[in-house]
Amino acid sequence: MTDLLVLFTALGAATVGGVFFAFSSFVMRALAQLPAAQGVAAMQRINVVVINPWFMGAFMCTLLLSIACVVVACLLWSAPRSAWLLAAGLLYAVGTFGVTMVFNVPRNDRLARLDAASAEAAVYWPVYVREWIFWNHVRTAAGLASAVCAILVWTR
Secondary structure (H helix, E strand, O other): OHHHHHHHHHHHHHHHHHHHHHHHHHHHHHHHOOOHHHHHHHHHHHHHHOOOHHHHHHHHHHHHHHHHHHHHHHHOOOOOOHHHHHHHHHHHHHHHHHHHHHHHHHHHHHHHOOOOOOHHHHHHHHHHHHHHHHHHHHHHHHHHHHHHHHHHHHHO
């Protein structure tokens, strides 16, 4: 049972971290190079379309798995793999999910309220891109680090 928990946590964290990596490495750079109205409109659509069963399933199921990792690690704390399991769970739950909810989602919500063609959107767009990418780098690193820690549970 623990092996399946670790496997699916690693796969989920790597998948979500990979999606965020794509945004950090090229998606946001491409959107930032568009005129503000087009970049804002595109990101507004992305923020709507991302709420789908495939992505949200991976994102939320991995959260549940990461919480289970924390619980199992605490219950089996004397086991040699518990620290890696705890790290995998916390990195995803706090660093990926938590950062998303506290830092990226509020920026997305603010962007959603703007008319893409407005002067206000044009002023906010570069601020949004800079701040959103910073926090996206954090959640990308946390997701991928979570996957690595889950993998290390098997190697220790």
